[in-house]
Amino acid sequence: MKITKFFSKSKNSEFQELNKFVTKKFSYKPKDIQLFATAFTHKSYSNSRENVESNERLEYLGDTVIDLIVAQYLFEKFPEEDEGYLTKVKSKIVNRKMLASIGGEIGLVDHLRYRTGRSIKIETIEGNALEAIIGAMYLDSNFEKTKAVFEKCIIKRYINFTVVLEQEIDFKSQLLIWGQKNKFNISFEIIDDASKENNFIYTAIVIVNENKWGQGKGTSKKEAEQQASNETMTLLGLQ
Numbered sequence: 533m534k535i536t537k538f539f540s541k542s543k544n545s546e547f548q549e550l551n552k553f554v555t556k557k558f559s560y561k562p563k564d565i566q567l568f569a570t571a572f573t574h575k576s577y578s579n580s581r582e583n584v585e586s587n588e589r590l591e592y593l594g595d596t597v598i599d600l601i602v603a604q605y606l607f608e609k610f611p612e613e614d615e616g617y618l619t620k621v622k623s624k625i626v627n628r629k630m631l632a633s634i635g636g637e638i639g640l641v642d643h644l645r646y647r648t649g650r651s652i653k654i655e656t657i658e659g660n661a662l663e664a665i666i667g668a669m670y671l672d673s674n675f676e677k678t679k680a681v682f683e684k685c686i687i688k689r690y691i692n693f694t695v696v697l698e699q700e701i702d703f704k705s706q707l708l709i710w711g712q713k714n715k716f717n718i719s720f721e722i723i724d725d726a727s728k729e730n731n732f733i734y735t736a737i738v739i740v741n742e743n744k745w746g747q748g749k750g751t752s753k754k755e756a757e758q759q760a761s762n763e764t765m766t767l768l769g770l771q
Contacts, residue, residue: 550643557638558665558685563672571664574646574657587664594667601679602626605687616755623703623762624696625687627771632659634690640665703761707738710770717741720757738764 547565554568555561562568567590575586602625606618624630635641635658646657670678704720711718717740724735736756738745746767748759765771 553643554665558669558681560669560673560677560681560685562668567668567672568665571668572640572644572661574644574661576647577645580647587661590664590667590671591660592667593670594663594665597666597670597675597678598631598663598682599626600675601682602687604679605683616750616759619759621696624699625691627766628656628659628769629771630691631662632656634686635659635662637690638662703758703765706770707761707765710765710768711740720760722753722756723747726751736760740764 547569550568550572551562551565570585571587571590571594573584573587575588578584578586599622602622603618606621610618610621632655636655640658640661641654644657644661666678666682669681708718710716719739721737721739722734723737724730724733726732726734733749733751734753734756735747735749736753736759737747738757738760746760746763746765748756748761748763750756750759762771
């Protein structure tokens with residue numbers, strides 16, 4: 533195995549190179565460049581080095597920040613649409629496939645530190661690194677600054693809403709196809725019927741081989757099952 537790395541010269545020049553990349557691609561000048569160095573470090577690299585932290589914690593934080601940014605952006609962009617519509621559109625933007633695609637277009641792989649191997653999927657670590665970068669930016673500044681950067685440099689540059697809104701994502705069908713291929717028994721259960729007490733909202737849960745997974749809500753059983761399927765696919769790492 534070989535080590536892929538962007539740290540090839542002195543530490544100062546390495547940080548300068550990374551600083552230039554982040555400034556150019558995100559229109560953001562880091563205050564604490566070490567945060568961003570960590571954001572570009574995959575666990576396959578950090579596991580082979582002492583005192584080197586992976587980007588997993590920043591990825592976790594960035595995932596939450598991105599989710600909130602996109603939720604607020606869509607809330608303001610589509611003032612007439614209901615919760616189900618907004619959730620559906622958000623799920624098309626905040627998913628591993630979309631983030632990996634954006635990470636690839638930005639060219640994150642050229643600056644990532646990772647250890648090559650059969651189990652490493654470049655598109656996956658690019659998407660994770662993008663989340664980690666947003667997490668680092670949030671810690672380095674604040675939510676409003678990060679939101680402004682994400683909207684300007686990610687949403688407006690890389691997300692075509694015309695295409696996104698035309699896409700029809702049937703999460704339930706995708707999940708059932710995955711189950712058939714892998715010989716998993718997948719079923720759906722409505723655990724809360726629509727009633728006046730719960731604002732006529734159904735709650736569905738996905739059961740995979742007798743184990744409960746994702747849960748979803750909707751004004752119809754179909755919508756609730758779709759949302760539960762979407763959450764299950766996320767939990768299983770399928771999107």
